[in-house]
Amino acid sequence: MRPAAIFPGCLVTARFPEYERSARTVLTALGYQLENLDETVCCGSNVWESVDGEQWLPAAVNLARAEQQGVNLITLCGSCTNMLTRARQALEQEQIKVQVNQQLRSIGLQYQNGTNVGHVTEVMWHRLEKLREICTFPSKQPVWPTYPCQLRKPEGISDIEDTAAPHIMADILRAVGAHVVQHSAQTDCCGATMALHDPEMAYTMARDKLAASAADELLVTACGNCQLALSRWQPLTTKERPDLRREVSFITDVVAQAIDGAVIPDIKGHQLPKKSILPSASPEECLKCGSCKTVCPAEQKGIASIPSLQMGEEGNPWACTACLECTTSCPQGIDVYQNGVRMRLDREPQSNYQKAYQNILLHGTVFPLADLREFRQEEGLPPLRFGNLTKIKDKKPIT
Numbered sequence: 001m002r003p004a005a006i007f008p009g010c011l012v013t014a015r016f017p018e019y020e021r022s023a024r025t026v027l028t029a030l031g032y033q034l035e036n037l038d039e040t041v042c043c044g045s046n047v048w049e050s051v052d053g054e055q056w057l058p059a060a061v062n063l064a065r066a067e068q069q070g071v072n073l074i075t076l077c078g079s080c081t082n083m084l085t086r087a088r089q090a091l092e093q094e095q096i097k098v099q100v101n102q103q104l105r106s107i108g109l110q111y112q113n114g115t116n117v118g119h120v121t122e123v124m125w126h127r128l129e130k131l132r133e134i135c136t137f138p139s140k141q142p143v144w145p146t147y148p149c150q151l152r153k154p155e156g157i158s159d160i161e162d163t164a165a166p167h168i169m170a171d172i173l174r175a176v177g178a179h180v181v182q183h184s185a186q187t188d189c190c191g192a193t194m195a196l197h198d199p200e201m202a203y204t205m206a207r208d209k210l211a212a213s214a215a216d217e218l219l220v221t222a223c224g225n226c227q228l229a230l231s232r233w234q235p236l237t238t239k240e241r242p243d244l245r246r247e248v249s250f251i252t253d254v255v256a257q258a259i260d261g262a263v264i265p266d267i268k269g270h271q272l273p274k275k276s277i278l279p280s281a282s283p284e285e286c287l288k289c290g291s292c293k294t295v296c297p298a299e300q301k302g303i304a305s306i307p308s309l310q311m312g313e314e315g316n317p318w319a320c321t322a323c324l325e326c327t328t329s330c331p332q333g334i335d336v337y338q339n340g341v342r343m344r345l346d347r348e349p350q351s352n353y354q355k356a357y358q359n360i361l362l363h364g365t366v367f368p369l370a371d372l373r374e375f376r377q378e379e380g381l382p383p384l385r386f387g388n389l390t391k392i393k394d395k396k397p398i399t
């Protein structure tokens with residue numbers, strides 16, 4: 001079995017070192033041989049593909065570095081998982097691979113489809129039996145898992161998760177002995193990525209999700225964005241509603257607390273989805289049925305977004321959380337979200353997106369990070385370096 005490296009992404013690296021730390025604890029207890037990535041860049045999710053037509057480039061840099069190091073990638077965020085998985089499928093197309101490899105060559109990299117990507121919940125799910133053996137949940141507090149959108153949408157992104165009725169997180173939490181409660185809102189989008197375009201709307205979406213839970217419940221997340229929206233923003237989202245304050249934990253924190261101390265020697269590798277998740281139907285095949293519009297959280301809040309544009313109406317392609325509900329709901333198999341993102345490329349970039357894009361290009365992260373060495377040492381984490389993308393030759397000029 002190939003060793004794996006945790007791909008923490010920029011949000012978790014900067015804000016949630018505890019998530020990476022508990023993921024390391026759990027994966028090590030499950031027998032994974034974890035290596036450190038020599039260098040990484042932001043996966044580019046949402047930001048890069050909204051501003052730059054070369055949408056696979058940052059993800060390809062990460063896949064190629066992992067391949068060079070001989071490791072698979074274990075992700076912690078839904079968006080990193082989605083972006084890296086989509087890029088991996090796109091790079092199986094010879095034309096895209098040749099073009100991307102031409103650019104990668106200028107920074108000493110090549111990619112030959114040799115890197116697997118799996119989210120930490122998928123990895124844990126493959127070891128449910130072992131989790132049952134080694135874990136005892138230390139509390140009776142009810143837990144409710146909130147599922148990251150991009151980990152289960154569009155259909156096929158994961159070969160074990162169910163898009164409409166996700167179960168992986170509940171299965172893991174039950175395996176460690178926790179009392180799992182279910183709410184329909186567990187699949188609602190947390191709204192975090194809407195913050196780049198409309199922070200107030202993002203806070204409203206996060207508050208709605210908190211309001212769906214009971215005061216004694218522990219909300220369990222599996223994505224830095226969900227944790228940001230549901231936990232870190234609570235001072236803002238619950239300012240007028242202090243009764244909505246909730247405890248929120250990462251799933252690996254919950255599992256790590258329940259581990260009895262055993263170490264498991266053998267492991268089963270995580271697999272990539274077999275089904276294609278790349279766009280299939282053309283936007284012209286739209287039936288104007290309105291299904292995408294009905295499910296879109298932005299449209300539900302009265303903001304004309306990508307679905308309106310898809311249906312030939314006025315809309316704002318930036319007013320979107322990247323929840324992928326529109327793509328998932330389309331009976332024609334149109335990738336509504338991706339088409340909307342392409343529409344962004346013809347428009348003036350939103351300043352927050354443009355700033356974040358420039359940061360990825362120049363610093364490798366969506367926001368500039370101070371020297372990580374000391375920070376990671378204090379947090380008990382191995383060194384990690386973010387590289388930049390400025391040395392890539394034949395890169396389109398920045399717009």
Ligand code: SF4
Nearest residue numbers: 296320321323324326
């Ligand atoms: S446009 Fe699609 S991806 Fe964006 S918020 Fe609406 S449903 Fe989600």
Ligand code: SF4
Nearest residue numbers: 286287289290292330
């Ligand atoms: S769900 Fe699909 S077919 Fe229906 S309006 Fe939206 S894009 Fe068109």
